[in-house]
Amino acid sequence: MSVVLDILTGSFAELLGGVLLLLVLAAWSRRHWRSRTSAPVPASVCASGPPPRQAQRYTLLGTHSPHGGPVQIVSGRPPGTVYTHCGEGRPRRFELTDVALSDGTHVAEPLDRYV
Incomplete structure (x- = not known):
């Protein structure tokens, strides 16, 4: 024992x-x-419409800042909105798009082409 x-x-x-x-x-x-495990989403949240849009940073293609880089803006407007940039001596129109660049910004495509 x-x-x-x-x-x-x-x-x-x-x-x-x-x-x-x-x-x-x-x-x-x-x-x-x-x-x-997540709790189920209430139906009232799904039926309330799309979530609010957050501000995005856009790169204005074909522009140059005083430091030599491209001009960037921040906007909460949806893609398709036309933005007028008054820089480089003349106003230019840009269309905001949902295309993302490698740096995380979105593209603002120029509508006015100057030669």
């Missing part, structure tokens, strides 16, 4: 550590799976 007690008392710390590890893993997995 004393041999059995020696084995149990010798492995008690390892058994306790294993149980503690299982409890930590169970708590982590429960939190992880709860954060991945």
